Amino acid sequence: xxxxxxxxxxxxxxxxxxxxxxxxxxxxxxxxxxxxxxxxxxxxxxxxxxxxxxxxxxxxxxxxxxxxxxxxxxxxxxxxxxxxxxxxxxxxxxxxxxxxxxxxxxxxxxxxxxxxxxxxxxxxxxxxxxxxxxxxxxxxxxxxxxxxxxxxxxxxxxxxxxxxxxxxxxxxxxxxxxxxxxxxxxxxxxxxxxxxxxxxxxxxxxxxxxxxxxxxxxxxxxxxxxxxxxxxxxxxxxxxxxxxxxxxxxxxxxxxxxxxxxxxxxxxxxxxxxxxxxxxxxxxxxxxxxxxxxxxxxxxxxxxxxxxxxxxxxxxxxxxxxxx
Amino acid sequence: xxxxxxxxxxxxxxxxxxxxxxxxxxxxxxxxxxxxxxxxxxxxxxxxxxxxxxxxxxxxxxxxxxxxxxxxxxxxxxxxxxxxxxxxxxxxxxxxxxxxxxxxxxxxxxxxxxxxxxxxxxxxxxxxxxxxxxxxxxxxxxxxxxxxxxxxxxxxxxxxxxxxxxxxxxxxxxxxxxxxxxxxxxxxxxxxxxxxxxxxxxxxxxxxxxxxxxxxxxxxxxxxxxxxxxxxxxxxxxxxxxxxxxxxxxxxxxxxxxxxxxxxxxxxxxxxxxxxxxxxxxxxxxxxxxxxxxxxxxxxxxxxxxxxxxxxxxxxxxxxxxxxxxxxxxxxxxxxxxxxxxxxxxxxxxxxxxxxxxxxxxxxxxxxxxxxxxxxxxxxxxxxxxxxxxxxxxxxxxxxxxxxxxxxxxxxxxxxxxxxxxxxxxxxxxxxxxxxxxxxxxxxxxxxxxxxxxxxxxxxxxxxxxxxxxxxxxxxxxxxxxxxxxxxxxxxxxxxxxxxxxxxxxxxxxxxxxxxxxxxxxxxxxxxxxxxxxxxxxxxxxxxxxxxxxxxxxxxxxxxxxxxxxxxxxxxxxxxxxxxxxxxxxxx
Numbered sequence: 001x002x003x004x005x006x007x008x009x010x011x012x013x014x015x016x017x018x019x020x021x022x023x024x025x026x027x028x029x030x031x032x033x034x035x036x037x038x039x040x041x042x043x044x045x046x047x048x049x050x051x052x053x054x055x056x057x058x059x060x061x062x063x064x065x066x067x068x069x070x071x072x073x074x075x076x077x078x079x080x081x082x083x084x085x086x087x088x089x090x091x092x093x094x095x096x097x098x099x100x101x102x103x104x105x106x107x108x109x110x111x112x113x114x115x116x117x118x119x120x121x122x123x124x125x126x127x128x129x130x131x132x133x134x135x136x137x138x139x140x141x142x143x144x145x146x147x148x149x150x151x152x153x154x155x156x157x158x159x160x161x162x163x164x165x166x167x168x169x170x171x172x173x174x175x176x177x178x179x180x181x182x183x184x185x186x187x188x189x190x191x192x193x194x195x196x197x198x199x200x201x202x203x204x205x206x207x208x209x210x211x212x213x214x215x216x217x218x219x220x221x222x223x224x225x226x227x228x229x230x231x232x233x234x235x236x237x238x239x240x241x242x243x244x245x246x247x248x249x250x251x252x253x254x255x256x257x258x259x260x261x262x263x264x265x266x267x268x269x270x271x272x273x274x275x276x277x278x279x280x281x282x283x284x285x286x287x288x289x290x291x292x293x294x295x296x297x298x299x300x301x302x303x304x305x306x307x308x309x310x311x312x313x314x315x316x317x318x319x320x321x322x323x324x
Numbered sequence: 325x326x327x328x329x330x331x332x333x334x335x336x337x338x339x340x341x342x343x344x345x346x347x348x349x350x351x352x353x354x355x356x357x358x359x360x361x362x363x364x365x366x367x368x369x370x371x372x373x374x375x376x377x378x379x380x381x382x383x384x385x386x387x388x389x390x391x392x393x394x395x396x397x398x399x400x401x402x403x404x405x406x407x408x409x410x411x412x413x414x415x416x417x418x419x420x421x422x423x424x425x426x427x428x429x430x431x432x433x434x435x436x437x438x439x440x441x442x443x444x445x446x447x448x449x450x451x452x453x454x455x456x457x458x459x460x461x462x463x464x465x466x467x468x469x470x471x472x473x474x475x476x477x478x479x480x481x482x483x484x485x486x487x488x489x490x491x492x493x494x495x496x497x498x499x500x501x502x503x504x505x506x507x508x509x510x511x512x513x514x515x516x517x518x519x520x521x522x523x524x525x526x527x528x529x530x531x532x533x534x535x536x537x538x539x540x541x542x543x544x545x546x547x548x549x550x551x552x553x554x555x556x557x558x559x560x561x562x563x564x565x566x567x568x569x570x571x572x573x574x575x576x577x578x579x580x581x582x583x584x585x586x587x588x589x590x591x592x593x594x595x596x597x598x599x600x601x602x603x604x605x606x607x608x609x610x611x612x613x614x615x616x617x618x619x620x621x622x623x624x625x626x627x628x629x630x631x632x633x634x635x636x637x638x639x640x641x642x643x644x645x646x647x648x649x650x651x652x653x654x655x656x657x658x659x660x661x662x663x664x665x666x667x668x669x670x671x672x673x674x675x676x677x678x679x680x681x682x683x684x685x686x687x688x689x690x691x692x693x694x695x696x697x698x699x700x701x702x703x704x705x706x707x708x709x710x711x712x713x714x715x716x717x718x719x720x721x722x723x724x725x726x727x728x729x730x731x732x733x734x735x736x737x738x739x740x741x742x743x744x745x746x747x748x749x750x751x752x753x754x755x756x757x758x759x760x761x762x763x764x765x766x767x768x769x770x771x772x773x774x775x776x777x778x779x780x781x782x783x784x785x786x787x788x789x790x791x792x793x794x795x796x797x798x799x800x801x802x803x804x805x806x807x808x809x810x811x812x813x814x815x816x817x818x819x820x821x822x823x824x825x826x827x828x829x830x831x832x833x834x835x836x837x838x839x840x841x842x843x844x845x846x847x848x849x850x851x852x853x854x855x856x857x858x859x860x861x862x863x864x865x866x867x868x869x870x871x872x873x874x875x876x877x878x879x880x881x882x883x884x885x886x887x888x889x890x891x892x893x894x895x896x897x898x899x900x901x902x903x904x905x906x907x908x909x910x911x912x
Contacts, residue, residue, distance in 0.1 A: 017805070024807045028717055031709025032731055035781065038774050039734055042745060045752035105353035113347050114354075122354055129357050131898070133835025135864045136887050139871050140364045143879050174357045204343035225740065232742025234838035235864075239871050274744050278841050281747070285844040287756050295842075299748040303741065310740045314733075 046303055049287075049296035053079075056290050062297060068245035068271065070280055070291040079294050081301065083245040087270035091166045091237055094266065095230045098170025100223055103177025104212075107219075110178065111185035112207045123179070130175040138239025141168040146240070160242025160269040168236045173226040180225065184218020185211050217320035224313035228306045234274040242269030243279050273298050365891075366447045367438070371884035374663040376438040381660040383442050389651035391450060393643050397470065398461030401637070407460060411453055418449030469628050469637030475903075476620045477641055482896065484613030487561070489693045491608070492852055493765070496556055498544050503560040505543075506536025554597050557608045562615040566590040569619035573626055585626050589618025667885035675850045676866065680877030683870075685886055690852040691765065691860035692834055692893075698769035698856075699776065699833050704826050706773070707780030708815075710735075711822075714781075715788040716810050739778035746775040747842025755843050762844035763859045771839050776829040783825025787818040820908030827901035831894050837864040863890045 054062065057079045065080020072078075106126065110119050141164040149164060150157045157163070188211050196206040212219070246268075248260045271279075277298050280291045370376055399408050426441035461467035491499070510533030517526030550556070570586030597611030628635060655662055674684030710731075718728040750771030754760045760767045791814050799809040815822075846859045847869035853860040861869075867886045870878050 021805055021807050024810075025713075025717060028709045028713035031706050032713040034706055035710055035731060035735055035738065035777065038738060038749075038777070041753055042741065042749045045749050045757075046745070049752060102353045102356060105350040109347075109350035109354045113350060125358055126354070129361060131831060131894070132361070133837070133864055133890060133894070135835065135837040135868050135871075136890065139867060139883055139887060140368070142871060143883070144364055144367055171357045171360055178354075202340070202343050204346045207346075228740060232744065234742065234744045235868065238838075239868065274742070274838070277744055277748070278838065281751075281842045281844065285751060285755070285762050296748060296752065299745050303745050306740060306742060307737060310737055314736075 046296050046300040049293045050300045053293035053297045066247050083247050084273045084276050088272040090162050090265050092230045094166035095169035099173040099177055099226050103174045106178040107181035108207050110182045126175045134235040137168040138236040141165050141240035154267055157267045161267050162241050162270050163266040165237045165240040169230050169233050173229050176226040177222045180222035181219045184215035188214045217316055221313040221317040224309050228309035232306055237272050238275050238278050243271050243275050244269045245271040273302055368884045368887050371880045372667045372888040373665040378663040379661045380442050382662050385654050386651045390647040393647050398457035401461040401464035401467030414453050465634035466637040469634040470640030476624055480617030484616035486693050488609040488612050489690050493694050497550050500556045501540035501543055502537045505540050506533045554607050557611050562593055565615050565619050569623050572623055585622040589622050666881040667888055671885055676848050680882050683882045687849045687852045688861045688863045688866035692862045694765050695769050696834050699772045702773035703776050703780045707784050710781045711784035711788055735778045735781055744838040747839035750843040763846055764857045765860045766856045767843050772833045776833045779829040780826050784822045787821025791817045820904050824901045824905045827897055831897045835864055837868050840865050
């Protein structure tokens with residue numbers, strides 16, 4: 001190496017080689033750029049048609065209207081999102097009533113009670129719940145759950161109803177809650193548990209009094225993700241819930257407090273935002289009509305809501321995470 | 325805790341009841357979803373195969389000719405008396421328990437619709453025992469050989485049929501020209517370069533190949549006479565597959581054996597291709613299936629016999645097929661009433677119909693296969709490219725580091741966008757703005773590729789991240805450039821993980837319905853698509869369409885059969901992915 005002229009050309013920076021390196025780097029960068037472009041494209045696509053829609057239908061009317069009928073037989077379209085929001089809310093809340101407690105208990109069992117063997121069997125099995133196509137869940141709800149509920153608990157139930165659809169959405173979202181919560185619970189250091197046992201706590205007290213509070217940020221973010229998944233769920237509700245956008249009848253109860261009979265909402269058909277989109281998509285899709293543009297307005301609503309929920313879930317997971 | 329109400333000994337007594345109740349409550353919560361899904365799957369299976377009408381004699385016949393020999397095979401493979409005792413106890417005890425419990429429920433509580441105690445025994449006892457024995461049996465050498473062979477047979481059939489399906493859409497004549505002008509010269513150059521260590525020849529292979537493909541597309545309109553489809557398939561697919569099998573064997577065995585492994589299946593496949601027409605089977609399909617089944621099987625059989633261990637396991641396919649045949653013969657001779665399954669050969673080979681008996685899924689299956697093939701290519705290329713860029717090319721800190729973080733956050737958010745919104749993207753961008761057309765296979769493939777891209781990227785990133793850094797540094801120290809390190813070290817090491825993640829993501833894509841509705845995919849088409857721009861249907865779309873039919877034969881028969889078909893394909897894909905992962909884990 002003393003004589004610089006004899007040192008081998010370790011770099012071999014020939015033009016062809018550099019070109020080759022640059023080409024591959026550029027190709028990979030282009031692939032990565034496509035992910036960014038996808039987000040931009042979704043936003044632009046939704047916005048451009050939604051803007052056209054809002055020029056026809058004022059945004060206040062869209063957000064406060066209580067009647068949704070994009071293609072009525074006699075004319076007189078109405079684009080009020082409130083009945084759709086109510087339908088979405090009913091499905092989401094009912095599904096959350098199933099998925100959140102069951103998912104949390106599952107996570108506690110997997111992280112605190114299960115033997116390593118049981119965990120290695122249960123975890124992949126639970127993932128199956130999230131892997132079944134949603135149209136299959138919808139079919140199950142329509143063809144098996146509804147008749148079973150009708151025969152046993154609710155004889156007055158209609159063929160298309162919110163309850164069976166919500167049950168299936170709930171079952172589908174269990175693994176979302178359980179897997180993220182379980183990760184958070186497993187991350188709680190063993191010292192904390194041992195300290196609890198040292199103070200004389202039982203396993204139950206350690207699980208509910210130490211592990212759950214210590215991992216509460218992970219659990220909360222899993223809840224938000226599961227709820228956002230339930231909001232965007234389409235095929236289960238399309239197949240099993242029917243497509244009737246309606247406002248639930250408000251009844252006057254004693255003391256003059258208005259209330260809504262839950263049976264009126266759960267056992268009857270309804271319409272969510274996603275169902276409304278699918279229903280319009282069943283018709284003319286060449287563009288240019290108000291119902292066509294209204295799909296994009298609904299999609300924008302859905303996009304914004306799920307995006308905000310994801311960001312919140314991210315912030316909770318990041319900011320309130322206990323560092324050990 | 326116990327200071328205030330301490331008793332004489334100084335320690336408080338804690339009730340265990342609350343803890344025990346909680347433990348069982350959480351155990352119950354963990355399995356309730358699975359139990360619910362299990363019950364639903366049992367019912368849909370019963371409906372799809374019309375098992376509710378299966379007589380006990382029919383069930384008994386097939387149990388004895390098919391299930392019992394299979395269980396015996398597994399037990400032989402395990403050859404552990406303890407396992408044998410346990411399985412027999414479970415089968416026998418389960419029989420008594422299920423029969424007693426079922427009768428008790430039926431008599432004292434409620435009638436259980438469409439379920440008999442024999443079926444309950446089949447699903448609750450026989451199937452779990454079979455699954456357990458399959459698992460432990462596959463760990464024995466004999467069982468591993470048997471399941472390996474059956475896997476190659478089934479997988480070969482699936483790949484052969486899928487290949488045949490793809491040529492319904494892609495022009496085989498273009499493929500013939502591209503293969504002859506592009507692939508063959510490129511492969512020859514590459515092989516020559518490797519053989520003579522002539523780097524230049526290897527480097528020239530890629531441009532030569534590309535040139536050939538371009539020339540093929542150009543010449544397609546010029547050349548007018550072509551060999552028959554069968555000859556094209558023999559030359560472009562059967563021969564290379566056979567040569568690949570021959571090369572695999574030649575690496576570890578004699579030339580004669582290698583020639584036999586490559587040549588015999590090829591000869592059988594060619595003969596089958598020419599003779600198939602007489603049986604009413606399309607010749608090209610028969611050729612493809614025979615060659616994709618024959619060559620891997622021959623390689624596997626040769627290796628097993630060569631190693632001389634667990635050769636008995638090779639009898640498993642014979643055992644299964646023989647059992648099914650004997651069962652069919654007995655049922656025929658005995659005149660036992662047999663169920664009339666909705667899911668049969670006619671169902672997967674015929675077009676939809678307004679009558680339930682004639683309805684079939686064939687066009688939808690073809691549509692799904694074509695879309696998934698395109699999605700696989702697109703999402704694999706884009707997913708690997710992005711994850712390599714993020715993991716190998718981008719730094720973690722500095723200005724570019726924040727760009728990396730932005731890309732990561734963006735990918736995580738894309739994964740959480742509802743699929744129906746992706747449908748709107750496909751509708752607005754691909755179908756209407758770019759003019760790929762409403763409900764065409766191209767629009768659907770592009771939309772679904774973007775939909776599963778985040779999942780593919782995330783799993784590919786994990787696979788790349790799990791490659792030990794020592795390997796990269798070692799490659800760098802040898803003077804390799806970044807691309808050379810990526811190509812020669814990182815990607816081969818991460819490949820099984822990437823493949824597993826991609827297949828699992830494809831499983832998601834094959835069941836997606838909402839985006840297909842949004843891009844205007846047809847709910848029902850009566851013929852298979854013949855080009856990428858023709859309207860198509862897919863399996864989940866067809867299920868969605870049929871689920872709306874009010875007739876009971878559709879609700880409880882045709883749709884159930886569609887659901888089972890979809891789930892079988894899903895299980896096949898996910899099973900392959902899991903096997904790949906397990907094999908990769910064992911290798912490292």
